Amino acid sequence: MPLVASKDSDIVFQSYGRCCNNPIFFVDFYDRFMGCSDAIRDQFRDTDMKQQRHLLRNGIMQLVLYARGMSDAKLKALGESHNRHGYNIRPEWYTQWVDALITTLRDHDPQFDLNVEAAWRRAIAPGVELIRSAY
Ligand code: HEM
Structure with missing residues (x-):
């Protein structure tokens, strides 16, 4: 059973398609996310970021x-x-993770607008919640 309207996931796939082939997208995401706080930056102190960007894709x-x-x-x-x-x-x-993602999408997707943002937020919320709630 889908958790979001297929229209939302179509919008999101197209938006991601305009971003994810540019490796700088993932560089910018982690720069922004790690810039949120020293505590977050510290989580990646021993991480191979090249590999990490690939895994995040x-x-x-x-x-x-x-x-x-x-x-x-x-x-x-x-x-x-x-x-x-x-x-x-x-x-x-995770709130900062989602906000860093949205801001990076806004910077990279030339067609980004409030409608695309809302579709992204609705589409990823269930998956983010699944990971967060496993804490
Ligand atoms: C829902 C949002 C997130 C997704 C989809 C995601 C995705 C991933 C993936 C695919 C990996 C590599 C596979 C693995 O090690 O299990 C990973 C590793 C990792 N993630 Fe996340 N992540 C999310 C949120 C976060 C947040 C909020 C943090 C906070 C700092 C974080 C920190 C890390 C760390 C520290 C690693 C391991 C890095 C290493 O191997 O050194 N992630 N994440």
Whole structure:
């Protein structure tokens, strides 16, 4: 069962398509997200960011596919890796993660507007919530 209207996920796929082939998109996302606080930056102190950007490209896709009705197995695995026994990612950091994503999309997608933003927020909310609530 899809969790969002197919119109939303169509808008989101097209928007992501205009952004995700440019590697700078992911550089800009992590610069912005890590710029939110020293606590967030510190989470990535030992991370190979080149690899991490690559993993995120797929991670965002998983959020959107989940909203479209795909299995939750991949997101459950992310919930496990990010929870208190794993990377210990605090639930409140996900709000900053989503806001950093939206701002980076606004910078990179020439067709971004309030309608596209609302579609993104609706489409990724269930997947983000699944990961966050595994804390
Ligand atoms: C729903 C939003 C998020 C998605 C889709 C996501 C996606 C991913 C993916 C695909 C990986 C690599 C696979 C893995 O290690 O399990 C990863 C690793 C990681 N994520 Fe997230 N993430 C999200 C939110 C966050 C937040 C809010 C933080 C907070 C700082 C964070 C910090 C990390 C860290 C520290 C790693 C491991 C880096 C390393 O291997 O050194 N993530 N994330």
